[in-house]
Every structure is written in C-alpha cells, then in structure tokens.
C-alpha cells in the first residue's frame with residue numbers, strides 16, 4: 403500500500419512512520435482514537451481521486467484531516483486507514499471582477515485573511531478562533547461558527563462553489579460550475595442545492611479540494627464597543643437588539659463573572675458590579691457610518707442600563723482574533739460544549755450552565771469555567787461552555803467528563819444543536835460514527 407500511495411503523491415508525501423502516525427492520532431479533543439496506517443499529503447485534485455480509487459479497490463478506510471483543531475475527534479481514525487492531510491493544498495486566488503476568492507481546502511484562515519488584506523479585501527466569515535491552524539475545508543465541513551458570524555453567518559454561508567472528490571474518486575464542481583464554461587460566481591442555480599450537501603458533511607460525502615468564497619472590500623473604518631451589565635437579562639436584551647439590526651460585524655458575550663475574570667482579570671477587578679459583558683465590532687466603508695453605528699449601539703446598551711467599558715478589550719479581541727482562546731489553556735485542557743440556540747434564550751441557558759457548575763462544585767474545586775456566546779444569522783447564538791481540567795490529573799478529568807456526560811443529554815433535551823464540532827455522545831455524534839462505520843462497511847461488502 404505504501405509504495406502505491408508513494409507512486410501517486412511522490413515518495414516524500416506518503417509515510418507509515420510511527421512517529422508521524424502518532425502525531426496524527428490527536429486533534430484538540432480528549433477522544434481516544436487509533437493511529438492511521440498511512441499519512442498522505444496530496445497536492446493536486448488528481449492525487450485525491452487516485453487515492454480514493456485505490457482505497458475502494460483495497461477496502462481501506464480514508465480519513466480527511468484539515469488543521470486537526472476539531473474538538474470532537476471527527477478527523478481521527480476509528481480503525482486505521484489512510485489519512486489525507488489536506489494542508490498542502492493551500493493556494494489562494496482572488497478574483498476582483500467577481501469579488502470571489504478560490505482557496506485550496508487546506509488553506510488556513512490566518513493565511514487567507516493575510517493574503518486578502520494585502521490585496522485590500524476580506525472574506526465574510528473570518529474563521530473559528532483556531533483559525534491560525536484550522537483550514538477553510540475543515541471549517542466548511544464542520545459548519546464552523548464565530549469570527550464575523552454576526553454579519554456573515556457560519557463558514558459555509560459565503561461559499562459560492564465547491565470542487566470536491568466523491569467517495570468513488572469522481573470529481574464534481576458545484577454552484578455556477580455546473581456549467582464548466584462558467585466561473586464559480588454563484589451558489590444557487592437551476593438545479594438542486596448540491597453545495598449544501600457537502601457543507602457540514604464531515605467528509606462523509608466528499609473530500610473538498612477547493613472552496614470559492616465571497617469576498618468584500620477591506621473596511622475603511624472600524625469601531626469598537628464594550629458594554630457591561632449587572633444582570634444577564636439586561637445584557638441579553640441589549641445584545642439581541644443589536645444583533646437583530648445586523649449592524650455588527652462581530653459580537654461576543656462573556657456571560658458570567660467567573661468567565662470575565664478568567665478571560666480578562668483586570669476588567670473583573672475594575673468593574674466588580676458587572677455580571678456580563680459583550681463586545682461589538684463595527685466595520686464600515688466610511689468613518690461617518692461607523693461612528694453613527696457605534697452611537698446607535700451605545701444608545702441601545704444605555705436603554706438596558708449598560709455601562710460603556712471603553713474600547714480596550716474589543717480592540718485587543720478583534721486585533722488578535724486567533725490568539726484569544728489559546729491563553730486559556732493555562733487552566734488545563736478543555737472539556738466543552740458548543741451548541742447553538744435562539745438568542746432570546748441566553749439568560750435561561752446561562753442560569754442552567756451555572757447551576758450545573760455549582761452542583762459539581764466547579765469553582766470550589768479550582769477549575770476555570772467559561773460561558774460565552776456569539777451570534778450567527780437567524781437570531782441564533784453559538785454557546786460555548788468550557789470547563790478546564792489539567793490533562794494529567796485523572797480525578798479532575800473524570801469529574802469533568804461525568805459532568806458533561808450528564809450535561810450533553812440535558813442540552814440535547816432543551817433543544818440545543820451542536821455546532822462546528824460534534825457533541826460527543828449525542829445522537830449526532832453517534833449518528834456520525836455509525837454513518838462512517840456503515841459507509842466503510844458497505845464499501846467492504
């Protein structure tokens with residue numbers, strides 16, 4: 403098998419060396435998995451097609467990996483197989499005429515943002531917080547949510563066309579590329595919405611080779627707001643008012659005192675009465691519009707007793723984007739849920755999460771807990787509930803795991819939908835596991 407793979411991609415781009423396989427057996431989760439049998443780095447679409455044909459002939463499972471930043475083990479093998487490391491496919495080609503950018507699926511968000519900014523553009527969705535390593539293909543395959551989701555929605559929202567390899571090795575293009583004379587400028591055409599089939603498919607239906615996204619002029623003016631509230635109820639009302647107007651490029655709410663203290667300690671010390679805070683980022687083509695929008699946000703926050711906390715925190719947040727979460731790993735490894743819900747339910751969910759943390763004595767045991775939420779389209783928010791425990795402290799890890807075992811059922815029952823990742827153990831995760839096994843087993847048959 404190794405020599406066949408090397409014949410396709412070249413000797414240095416396929417390996418079965420144990421040190422490499424071990425490195426590729428982890429993502430950003432604590433899921434126990436097996437090593438792949440081979441790691442292969444394709445460079446062109448024909449490589450992927452040939453590898454899938456070979457895998458079909460030999461009944462070998464194929465696992466697709468982007469930046470391997472997923473929080474649910476979705477890019478990891480269940481039983482060996484060939485792992486495709488997509489990060490070598492990372493070209494970026496912007497079309498000013500169409501205002502689209504076509505990127506290799508293995509391109510990271512950091513790389514994309516940098517290259518577009520150099521040319522005076524930006525994409526809509528700006529990537530997950532892991533965007534320094536997470537890839538465009540990985541995020542579109544897992545429906546990622548976060549930076550600039552308030553205005554532009556989740557990762558797949560801005561996709562106009564995909565170039566994918568189907569499980570049998572056939573190459574397919576979607577959107578306006580159903581006409582091979584057309585450029586990839588439009589998503590919805592005269593046929594069924596095929597692009598949508600591959601969004602969030604976790605590689606079950608395709609290997610994404612290229613993704614074409616809408617792009618926009620880089621903003622002339624950026625303004626920043628940060629408002630603090632003494633109750634989560636007031637914070638949620640102001641947040642929702644601003645979200646509904648669709649005037650914010652990005653918003654993030656840090657939902658309770660413990661989270662504020664963990665993320666930005668100085669803020670908690672300076673404003674002890676603040677229970678929740680949120681930031682608003684405004685990007686506009688002129689300073690006049692940006693200032694007027696900022697004023698409107700200030701007015702809305704004031705209506706709900708919001709205190710203006712200045713622009714230091716939102717500036718730090720927006721300018722560092724992908725560096726916001728990483729410092730939190732000083733508290734240990736996260737055990738987490740990311741799920742989306744209707745925005746009006748923010749207070750209910752925050753109280754619910756806090757109740758669970760109290761029942762499990764999370765604070766007394768010295769764990770750091772984080773509750774945040776970020777808006778997406780359709781008046782929804784993505785909820786992040788993290789508890790950090792030291793990876794080498796088995797007792798703590800066990801306790802936190804037990805808590806999430808209980809919590810994930812609760813979240814499912816109150817109507818939360820896992821986003822960007824899979825909520826381990828939920829029906830979605832079981833369904834995914836089942837589908838992958840079923841797919842490979844049907845291939846074997």
Ligand SMILES: Cc1cc2nc3c(=O)[nH]c(=O)nc-3n(C[C@H](O)[C@H](O)[C@H](O)COP(=O)(O)OP(=O)(O)OC[C@H]3O[C@@H](n4cnc5c(N)ncnc54)[C@H](O)[C@@H]3O)c2cc1C
Nearest residue numbers: 468469470471472530531537539540541546547605610822
């Ligand atoms: C510090 C940190 C912060 C994070 N912040 C966020 C956040 O803000 N929002 C969020 O939604 N998530 C977040 N995540 C989770 C994760 O990073 C994102 O979901 C990210 O989009 C995953 O991209 P990736 O390239 O790492 O994909 P991987 O983890 O490599 O893969 C994810 C899934 O996509 C599939 N896949 C990957 N590439 C392809 C391809 N080319 N074709 C077909 N299928 C493919 C894989 O098989 C797997 O099922 C965070 C993770 C970390 C570690």
